[in-house]
Amino acid sequence: MNRSYYWLVLGLSIPAFLWLVPTIWMVSLSFQPNEVLARTTSTTFFGLIPIPFTAENYGALFAFGQTPWWFLNSIIVAVGMTLGVLAVSTTAGYVLARMEFPFKRTITLICLIGLMVPEQAVFIPLYTMFADFGWHNSYHALILPRMAVPIGVFLMMQFFRAIPKDIEEAARLDGVTWLKIFWYVMLPLARPAMMTLAILTFLYAWNDYLWPLVSAQQRDYFTITLGLASIQSNFAQSEGLGRVMASGVIASLPVVILFLIFQRYVVQAMTVGGSKG
Amino acid sequence: MRETPKRKLSQTQAAWVLLVPFLATYALFLVYPFFRGVWISLHDWNLLAVAFNPDAKEFVGMRNYERVMWGRNIEWGLLATPFWQGLGLTGLALSVILGAATKSSRFNVIALGVASAFLIVVSGFHPGEEGRWYDRRFWPTVGNTLVFVGLAVPGVTISALLLAAALNRETRAMGVLRTLFFLSQVLSVTVVTLIWQIMFSPRQGLIANITKTMGGTPINWLTDQQFAMAAIVIATIWWSLGIAMILFLAGLQDISKDIYEAAALDNARGVKAFVFITLPNLKRTITTVVVLQIILHFQVFGQSHLMTQGGPNDTTQVLVRYIYQTGFRDSELGRASAMAVFLFIIMGSFSVIQFIVGREKT
Numbered sequence: 001m002n003r004s005y006y007w008l009v010l011g012l013s014i015p016a017f018l019w020l021v022p023t024i025w026m027v028s029l030s031f032q033p034n035e036v037l038a039r040t041t042s043t044t045f046f047g048l049i050p051i052p053f054t055a056e057n058y059g060a061l062f063a064f065g066q067t068p069w070w071f072l073n074s075i076i077v078a079v080g081m082t083l084g085v086l087a088v089s090t091t092a093g094y095v096l097a098r099m100e101f102p103f104k105r106t107i108t109l110i111c112l113i114g115l116m117v118p119e120q121a122v123f124i125p126l127y128t129m130f131a132d133f134g135w136h137n138s139y140h141a142l143i144l145p146r147m148a149v150p151i152g153v154f155l156m157m158q159f160f161r162a163i164p165k166d167i168e169e170a171a172r173l174d175g176v177t178w179l180k181i182f183w184y185v186m187l188p189l190a191r192p193a194m195m196t197l198a199i200l201t202f203l204y205a206w207n208d209y210l211w212p213l214v215s216a217q218q219r220d221y222f223t224i225t226l227g228l229a230s231i232q233s234n235f236a237q238s239e240g241l242g243r244v245m246a247s248g249v250i251a252s253l254p255v256v257i258l259f260l261i262f263q264r265y266v267v268q269a270m271t272v273g274g275s276k277g
Numbered sequence: 278m279r280e281t282p283k284r285k286l287s288q289t290q291a292a293w294v295l296l297v298p299f300l301a302t303y304a305l306f307l308v309y310p311f312f313r314g315v316w317i318s319l320h321d322w323n324l325l326a327v328a329f330n331p332d333a334k335e336f337v338g339m340r341n342y343e344r345v346m347w348g349r350n351i352e353w354g355l356l357a358t359p360f361w362q363g364l365g366l367t368g369l370a371l372s373v374i375l376g377a378a379t380k381s382s383r384f385n386v387i388a389l390g391v392a393s394a395f396l397i398v399v400s401g402f403h404p405g406e407e408g409r410w411y412d413r414r415f416w417p418t419v420g421n422t423l424v425f426v427g428l429a430v431p432g433v434t435i436s437a438l439l440l441a442a443a444l445n446r447e448t449r450a451m452g453v454l455r456t457l458f459f460l461s462q463v464l465s466v467t468v469v470t471l472i473w474q475i476m477f478s479p480r481q482g483l484i485a486n487i488t489k490t491m492g493g494t495p496i497n498w499l500t501d502q503q504f505a506m507a508a509i510v511i512a513t514i515w516w517s518l519g520i521a522m523i524l525f526l527a528g529l530q531d532i533s534k535d536i537y538e539a540a541a542l543d544n545a546r547g548v549k550a551f552v553f554i555t556l557p558n559l560k561r562t563i564t565t566v567v568v569l570q571i572i573l574h575f576q577v578f579g580q581s582h583l584m585t586q587g588g589p590n591d592t593t594q595v596l597v598r599y600i601y602q603t604g605f606r607d608s609e610l611g612r613a614s615a616m617a618v619f620l621f622i623i624m625g626s627f628s629v630i631q632f633i634v635g636r637e638k639t
Contacts, residue, residue, distance in 0.1 A: 042486040092299035101289040116628040121621035125313035148306035178291035207465035229467040
């Protein structure tokens with residue numbers, strides 16, 4: 001490595017640090033006492049270093065308020081949605097990639113068209129439908145609409161198409177049924193693609209805002225993303241800036257940890273998700 | 278040959294067993310709602326009235342579309358809206374010049390020309406004497422959305438492109454830096470708005486604190502008409518730079534190292550290499566990223582809804598937020614659905630463009 005390389009790294013470290021500043025600030029504010037923050041937010045080095053330090057905001061968060069409950073709701077919805085999307089996408093993706101049956105092309109095309117429909121174009125009719133069923137304020141109301149989005153099917157379809165046919169054909173000759181081939185042969189092979197899809201779905205579920213906003217009106221069914229929106233407009237009066245920031249940190253922890261552990265999959269998932277839906 | 282037991286499913290049967298779970302949810306929660314949305318848009322449909330009495334809706338045909346997009350005494354004129362039509366004319370001229378002069382991708386030129394012509398025609402409509410729009414807020418809202426897209430997309434694309442070019446080396450330090458730039462991408466919209474709302478606050482905000490230390494007067498970012506849109510765009514660029522950067526990095530990987538080495542012999546390094554080698558070779562990736570970003574940012578909702586509540590004076594009111602308000606605050610589901618259909622048509626055309634661009638690649 002030559003000298004210009006080190007200059008480049010050094011030069012890039014400055015924007016990278018600036019890029020991190022907003023996040024550092026949120027974390028730092030969440031560790032400062034509310035009484036101090038009410039007076040000034042720039043005690044030590046513009047408030048980027050949490051002195052005076054306190055962990056009280058986190059304690060208060062778990063003692064009162066609904067943040068822990070919303071966090072739990074988010075886990076239930078995100079895990080439920082992930083399992084649901086995996087179930088319908090792997091099966092349909094496998095069929096459309098590998099099996100032959102009448103109307104296959106038509107069905108594939110109909111599913112492809114669905115990629116064009118944005119969530120914002122269907123949230124009003126979905127709202128009225130779920131209202132007719134009396135389904136609002138429930139976990140399945142938050143989970144089901146995403147299971148209908150064909151992005152996962154296409155992700156899995158592309159993956160299954162790339163697997164060599166020999167394994168499957170050998171099993172077929174031995175008289176193994178299609179369902180067993182799918183379950184015992186193809187699914188284990190599909191683990192990396194399923195991982196990518198699972199992370200894509202989990203991130204989407206955790207961060208989704210518009211549909212929970214119209215569907216969950218009772219605070220008991222808020223996800224953490226929605227709950228955080230409901231407390232951020234009046235942080236100054238009711239909860240105290242430090243506590244709201246602590247909620248923000250708690251709301252970000254799962255996705256940030258997920259990102260740091262599975263960085264490769266997250267990047268892949270967001271690239272696929274960003275480019276298709 | 279082994280004998281097949283009778284209970285064994287045929288290929289077709291097995292296929293349907295595996296397909297049904299997806300097809301059922303797809304039909305019920307995507308296809309049906311889509312058509313139901315179109316159906317609602319043809320009705321005078323009050324959310325609360327219909328909730329209590331399902332017959333309280335009235336079929337009105339296209340009248341919702343008329344009430345949203347049209348007005349009394351609407352006339353068409355060139356230069357009715359100098360800014361938008363000027364932009365359209367510039368675009369049209371540019372596409373003609375590019376089409377005639379260079380061998381740049383024909384598809385891009387045609388797309389630019391069609392979009393510009395569309396802009397000239399659409400923004401030429403204006404109320405004549407004694408005339409007015411039936412919905413005075415709809416077109417300004419569409420305009421705000423376009424302004425947001427017009428600022429956020431180049432902002433994200435250019436900064437992501439420069440970053441990707443700088444970070445395109447497989448070393449540990451570069452990996453760490455990429456991670457840092459990508460991190461904000463995984464946060465939810467409410468965390469992003471929470472952070473930036475307070476960052477921009479004139480009393481408690483970090484930006485105001487730094488301005489004060491340097492002796493300046495803090496700007497009231499979120500409530501000043503001049504700065505509110507800029508504030509939302511800044512937060513958005515911070516949030517969504519990551520994907521664009523990753524897509525560019527992937528595109529850069531495909532450019533062969535030999536080209537750079539050959540160019541280095543001709544003394545083309547650094548900026549020169551970037552302009553004459555990197556940019557031309559990344560053309561397709563750039564198009565993809567731009568189209569994706571347009572689709573993504575056209576759907577902006579949370580930033581405007583949470584940071585500025587569409588204000589001040591409607592300067593940050595965007596289309597999805599207007600749909601949401603018309604539907605769920607004003608209970609006018611019919612009109613809201615008409616706007617949603619409008620949104621779908623615009624997004625749908627961009628999806629088609631994306632599909633064609635994606636096709637060109639293979």
